[in-house]
Amino acid sequence: MRRKPGIATKNHAKTKIDLWLRVSKMRILRVIISSVSGFCGGVERAVAFAISAAKQCRGKTYIDGALVHNWRVMDSLKSAGVKLLGEDDLEHATPLDCIVIRAHGISKARRAQLEYHFKSVIDGTCPHIAKITQMVERAANGNRPVLIIGNRSHPEVLALASAAAIGKCFAVNSMEEIHSLPRDLSEILVISQSTIGEEFFASLAGEIAKIFPGAEIQNTICGSSIGRQRAIVGLQKSGAQAIVVVGGRHSNNTATLVAAAKATTLPVFPVETVSDLFHLPLKKFSAMGVASGASTDGASIAEVVSYLAQLK
Numbered sequence: 001m002r003r004k005p006g007i008a009t010k011n012h013a014k015t016k017i018d019l020w021l022r023v024s025k026m027r028i029l030r031v032i033i034s035s036v037s038g039f040c041g042g043v044e045r046a047v048a049f050a051i052s053a054a055k056q057c058r059g060k061t062y063i064d065g066a067l068v069h070n071w072r073v074m075d076s077l078k079s080a081g082v083k084l085l086g087e088d089d090l091e092h093a094t095p096l097d098c099i100v101i102r103a104h105g106i107s108k109a110r111r112a113q114l115e116y117h118f119k120s121v122i123d124g125t126c127p128h129i130a131k132i133t134q135m136v137e138r139a140a141n142g143n144r145p146v147l148i149i150g151n152r153s154h155p156e157v158l159a160l161a162s163a164a165a166i167g168k169c170f171a172v173n174s175m176e177e178i179h180s181l182p183r184d185l186s187e188i189l190v191i192s193q194s195t196i197g198e199e200f201f202a203s204l205a206g207e208i209a210k211i212f213p214g215a216e217i218q219n220t221i222c223g224s225s226i227g228r229q230r231a232i233v234g235l236q237k238s239g240a241q242a243i244v245v246v247g248g249r250h251s252n253n254t255a256t257l258v259a260a261a262k263a264t265t266l267p268v269f270p271v272e273t274v275s276d277l278f279h280l281p282l283k284k285f286s287a288m289g290v291a292s293g294a295s296t297d298g299a300s301i302a303e304v305v306s307y308l309a310q311l312k
Contacts, residue, residue: 029311030287032238034231037301040224040253040294042126043068046103047077049124054081057120059096062089064114065155067102067124068295069251072273076297093117100124103295104155105133107162128194128222129156135218136163139189147172147181147215149204150193154252157193178207188215194222195253195294197260198229224294225253232260232291240289242267244277246304247293254293261291274303283311 039047046067054061054077062085066074074084083089085099090113093099098120101111105125115121125133139146145168150157152171161169172178190208192201198221205217235243243261247254249272261268266289269280282288288308292301 029282029285029308030239031305031308032235032240032287032289033301033305034228034289034291035234036224036227036231037290037292038296038298040126040222042103042128042222042224043295046100046124046126047073049122050077050082050100051080053098053100053120053122057096057098059094059098060089062093062097062099062118063102063124064099064106064110065102067100068248069254070248070293070295070297072300073295073297090114090117095119098122102155103129105129105159106155107159109162125159126194126222128220129159132191132194132220133160133163135189135191135220136160136169140165140168142187144168144187144189145170145185147185147188147190147208148193149173149190149201149208150196151252154193156195156252160191160193172204172208175204175207178204178211181211183211185212186214188212190215190217191220192218193252194220195225195256196221197256198226199263200259225256228253228257228291228294229260232257232264232289235289235291236264236266238289239287240266241285241287242269242282243289243291244269244271244304244308245291245293246271246301247296248272251293251295253295257291257293271304273300274307277304277307282308 050063050067061082063082064085099114099118100122101124103124103126136146143165146164148157148160148171151173157171170181208215243266245258245261258270271277290305
């Protein structure tokens with residue numbers, strides 16, 4: 001029996017419409033990667049030193065504390081033969097062993113202790129932090145007080161403070177702490193922890209300048225940290241509806257990025273690994289920005305981007 005004219009065409013058109021409706025509902029999430037991501041130069045250098053030492057050292061290779069605040073990086077170093085130094089290890093070090101100083105730097109007293117026990121001490125201190133340390137040392141030579149804007153318990157701040165004149169170093173992390181400083185300080189050198197936020201530094205430095213008009217204020221936030229913070233704004237301008245920040249939970253520079261992301265008022269999801277994303281409500285977004293801390297490895301970033309890219 002012959003079909004009536006137009007029936008096949010009508011059914012075919014309906015099929016095309018149904019297919020279009022199904023496809024239109026399957027949107028692929030767009031992923032926008034920060035223009036500054038992965039290891040910063042200082043972290044890359046310290047990690048390379050540790051891996052190279054593990055290959056070349058005839059004894060054991062140690063690091064004095066977490067080389068960087070990223071457990072995945074630390075696990076990879078362990079797999080490469082690098083061991084975290086314990087106090088028992090310090091006492092039993094042999095002439096064949098070597099030790100790598102962490103990227104954050106260490107205090108003068110700790111450095112002297114390591115040099116006493118180890119014949120091979122490899123300095124993995126970030127070059128930028130080394131420059132800040134030299135500034136503090138020059139201030140100490142002039143018996144000038146030093147004011148560090150940053151977290152007083154952070155390894156970097158502790159290392160910088162050890163280079164200052166005894167009793168003449170102060171660390172502040174809030175307006176209240178600034179107002180509790182002795183008022184008789186003069187010729188102060190003001191510096192910053194290298195990974196704090198630009199706006200945070202500016203606000204505290206401005207208050208310090210009001211109370212101590214003669215203070216020499218030096219913004220010593222590193223270029224990588226500044227670039228990462230500013231790139232967060234770029235994610236929003238590129239159309240990101242939410243931001244994932246990849247990095248260690250104990251990483252100060254990652255925490256600074258999270259704060260910068262929250263300042264955009266977009267939803268922010270801090271994660272250490274891709275598994276942290278599995279139960280988050282991400283499918284409601286059509287575009288997601290991805291930023292990372294300075295100690296975040298490329299593999300962790302790639303896994304997060306890959307997972308987001310396949311969301312529908």
